[in-house]
Amino acid sequence: MKIGFIGAGKVGFSLGKFFTEGGIQVTGYYSRHQESAQQAAQFTNSRFYDELDKLIKDSDALFLTVSDGTITSVYDELKCHGISGKQICHCSGAMTAEEAFPDISLFGAHGYSIHPLFPVSSKLETYRELSGAFFCIEGNGPHLLTWQTMLSALGPTVQVIPTETKTRYHAACAISSNLVCALVHESLELLETCGFSKELALQALTPLIRSNTEHILQDGPIGALTGPMERCDTKTVEKHLSCFPSEAERELYRTVSRKLMETAQAKHPETDYTYMEKILKEGNEN
Ligand SMILES: NC(=O)c1ccc[n+]([C@@H]2O[C@H](COP(=O)([O-])OP(=O)(O)OC[C@H]3O[C@@H](n4cnc5c(N)ncnc54)[C@H](OP(=O)(O)O)[C@@H]3O)[C@@H](O)[C@H]2O)c1
Numbered sequence: 001m002k003i004g005f006i007g008a009g010k011v012g013f014s015l016g017k018f019f020t021e022g023g024i025q026v027t028g029y030y031s032r033h034q035e036s037a038q039q040a041a042q043f044t045n046s047r048f049y050d051e052l053d054k055l056i057k058d059s060d061a062l063f064l065t066v067s068d069g070t071i072t073s074v075y076d077e078l079k080c081h082g083i084s085g086k087q088i089c090h091c092s093g094a095m096t097a098e099e100a101f102p103d104i105s106l107f108g109a110h111g112y113s114i115h116p117l118f119p120v121s122s123k124l125e126t127y128r129e130l131s132g133a134f135f136c137i138e139g140n141g142p143h144l145l146t147w148q149t150m151l152s153a154l155g156p157t158v159q160v161i162p163t164e165t166k167t168r169y170h171a172a173c174a175i176s177s178n179l180v181c182a183l184v185h186e187s188l189e190l191l192e193t194c195g196f197s198k199e200l201a202l203q204a205l206t207p208l209i210r211s212n213t214e215h216i217l218q219d220g221p222i223g224a225l226t227g228p229m230e231r232c233d234t235k236t237v238e239k240h241l242s243c244f245p246s247e248a249e250r251e252l253y254r255t256v257s258r259k260l261m262e263t264a265q266a267k268h269p270e271t272d273y274t275y276m277e278k279i280l281k282e283g284n285e286n
Pocket of ligand 1: 118
């Protein structure tokens with residue numbers, strides 16, 4: 001398998017280096033700016049291409065490691081050069097292969113999405129951490145299991161998912177990462193209304209967030225759960241609901257608490273959460 005990259009950015013550099021270090025042949029790079037492709041080629045000891053034609057001809061698989069919004073236009077460009085027999089891959093978590101590469105089978109090629117569920121923040125350093133990453137792959141060509149075997153041999157855990165679940169998979173990942181940022185943001189703003197400076201608020205929350213995250217990762221969310229919901233402390237939850245400066249905060253608290261109640265019920269099936277459920281519902285109707 002010879003792999004070529006279009007898009008010499010963070011993921012292009014990192015995957016290319018990760019592959020070459022793992023003994024997979026990288027043909028080289030084509031990018032919007034020649035300097036980027038030249039640097040990536042040098043970094044991975046592969047070739048710099050100034051013409052797409054040549055890169056396509058030399059490669060069995062092409063990774064379109066450009067930004068999500070550009071993947072399909074690069075694919076359109078590739079089609080003009082002929083892609084029959086090629087594997088075309090992208091690394092976006094949000095798109096399926098079919099969405100990114102419409103009608104690819106009509107061009108005699110196969111499309112795959114190969115998503116590293118990992119923050120690739122550095123062109124030059126992140127490749128060292130990819131063996132511990134998780135990859136989610138999807139597509140309806142015949143090489144899916146080959147990709148799974150090849151990537152797992154380099155260290156990562158690789159999961160194949162059905163195409164129809166790709167967007168839900170991405171939403172699930174966003175909940176654990178981006179949405180947690182929103183909850184922390186909300187928490188910081190509330191602490192500011194209690195007289196904390198931004199800096200002190202973050203400092204105050206740091207041990208709480210760190211220890212909670214570690215417990216969740218070690219024991220799962222049910223095992224890690226503490227606090228008023230776990231104790232079914234309805235008085236405290238009622239007090240919380242009455243203290244927020246606006247309905248937006250109340251709504252957020254109630255929505256997340258309803259999910260939290262499911263977690264608490266799973267931990268304590270013997271506890272009756274009927275009144276808690278009522279508080280969280282009633283609040284919603286007010
Ligand atoms: N970064 C992450 O944490 C991460 C994690 C998982 C998945 N991904 C996915 O990986 C893909 C790439 O992300 P990235 O973070 O590597 O982005 P990036 O650092 O912005 O790199 C994208 C590169 O694409 C090149 N490019 C843009 N338009 C092009 C075109 N028309 N033709 C050829 N090259 C073009 C640019 O190269 P020049 O330098 O030549 O202008 C740029 O360096 C995205 O689909 C993203 O969703 C990213």
